[in-house]
Amino acid sequence: MRAAVAVSQNPEDPLSGLRLKDMPEPEPPAGWTTVSVKASSLNMHDVWTLRGVGHRPENIPMILGCDVAGVTEEGREVIVHPVIADPDGGQGDETLDPGRSLLSEKHHGGFAERIAVPRRCVVDKPAHLSFEEAACLPVAWGTAYRMLFTQARLRPGDSVLVQGAGGGVTSAAITMARAAGVTVYATSRTAEKQELARRLGAHEAFPAGSRLPHRVDAVIETVGEATWSHSLRCLRPGGCIVVAGATTGTEPDAELGRIFFQQLRILGSTGSTRAETEAMSRLVQAQQLRPRIDRVIALEDIHEGFASMIDGTVSGKIVVQVAS
Ligand SMILES: NC(=O)c1ccc[n+]([C@@H]2O[C@H](COP(=O)([O-])OP(=O)(O)OC[C@H]3O[C@@H](n4cnc5c(N)ncnc54)[C@H](OP(=O)(O)O)[C@@H]3O)[C@@H](O)[C@H]2O)c1
Incomplete structure (x- = not known):
């Protein structure tokens, strides 16, 4: 074959x-x-x-x-x-x-x-x-589902920043977070992809590194070095970054002072369980997401x-x- x-x-x-x-x-x-x-x-x-x-x-x-x-x-x-x-x-x-x-x-x-x-x-x-x-669906949407709902434990009314809106994982995260009643902000390097993020369901989209309307409960991070510092600055005290990838590099300045003083939580995430893949598939069907x-x-x-x-x-x- x-x-x-x-x-x-x-x-x-x-x-x-x-x-x-x-x-x-x-x-x-x-x-x-x-x-x-x-x-x-x-x-x-x-x-x-x-x-x-x-x-x-x-x-x-x-x-x-x-x-x-x-x-x-x-x-x-x-x-x-x-x-x-x-x-x-x-x-x-x-x-x-x-x-x-x-x-x-x-x-x-x-x-x-x-x-x-x-x-x-x-x-x-x-x-x-x-x-x-x-x-x-399986990799990008399964990964995004676990990041949003298992790791960040987002609930309706919570807020999330998705860094790098144009990606497979990130476009899935924007779509599912919006469907779940979460306030969604996204960043992208291009105006075209910021517009795409809005079409996918982001309440607002910004150029990479921009100041947000308010600090968020969670950040979905797959970009890595290029966005890490901004991700830390966008979190409310006690908020969490869920990191599943580092396309632009794995060695950003850790900014430990900000992490402990703001009591931020950094959570790794990889793949999904079968139960999460199935739950993602049911959410996609129930909300008719594409x-x-x-x-x-x-x-x-x-x-x-x-x-x-x-x-x-x-x-x-x-x-x-x-x-x-
Ligand atoms: N842990 C896991 O289970 C898991 C699962 C899937 C993927 N991943 C990892 O997650 C990452 C994303 O995967 P993907 O398949 O979604 O990739 P992708 O579709 O190629 O998306 C890459 C994203 O990175 C952003 N980006 C790329 N270069 C950038 C730069 N120089 N500066 C700022 N942003 C940049 C882009 O955002 P804009 O163009 O919108 O700015 C785009 O959204 C990869 O590193 C992948 O290995 C991990």
Whole structure:
């Protein structure tokens, strides 16, 4: 079967290690099943794998793609919960299981015609979404759901700042926070993406680094060094930053004085549990939410898709249509 595969890693030229090639059909072990992939979306995670960050070289070659929407052997339309973990690991929180992995880390990912996944990872697709839209959900929306509702524990009437509105995780966070009755502020580097943030549901959007109308209960942080200091300054005393990524670097000035004096809480967040993925999917269906797609591309055009993502010129998700 045709697949997009990481065959080597290069920090400076990540796309040189991405190949389209024929790969063997998946052979699901006991307790796993095969999903025919309809669509799979691009994530920064794939780029980190190709750069050699957080991905062991011995796990290469590996089919990339952590997001899958498709059809099971029984004909069920599904999305795939992307965290492969022991559900009882991590003291009952599978995202804390030391042996956990994301699809495409230890097991082949979704840029292929078929994929083997644990049966427990199969979750019903929201019925109102196309496969292309549904393929945007598992990683970005699952991650954003956990950040907003499990880690920051946001409730109706609370306020949140989402840094970097144009991203996959951040556009999901804006949409779901607004649907949950939270006051949403967003920042972006461009006026165009600030307008997009408003269309997604942000009450107001600002250039990166701007003073907000008031301090917020929580900040959704995936940008890293470029926005960290602003994130700290925007929080009310006792507020929290939930950090799930650091696209612009992992080593900002920690500003410990501000953290202890304002009693700020810094919470890491990675992925989602199956229960959170399912709750996210139900919220999307109940509120008829739709992910923002930047473009749908063919598997053959995946290099161009990743190049745009690396440039930061994307607004919303880039989706690979694997089968019509
Ligand atoms: N922990 C987890 O489970 C998890 C899950 C998913 C993603 N992540 C991580 O979260 C990060 C975002 O992922 P994504 O897939 O949402 O990426 P993405 O779609 O490429 O979004 C990147 C975001 O970063 C902002 N940005 C990029 N360069 C910037 C710069 N120089 N200055 C300021 N802002 C900049 C952009 O905001 P504007 O263009 O609007 O300014 C954009 O919103 C990545 O580092 C990824 O690895 C972690």
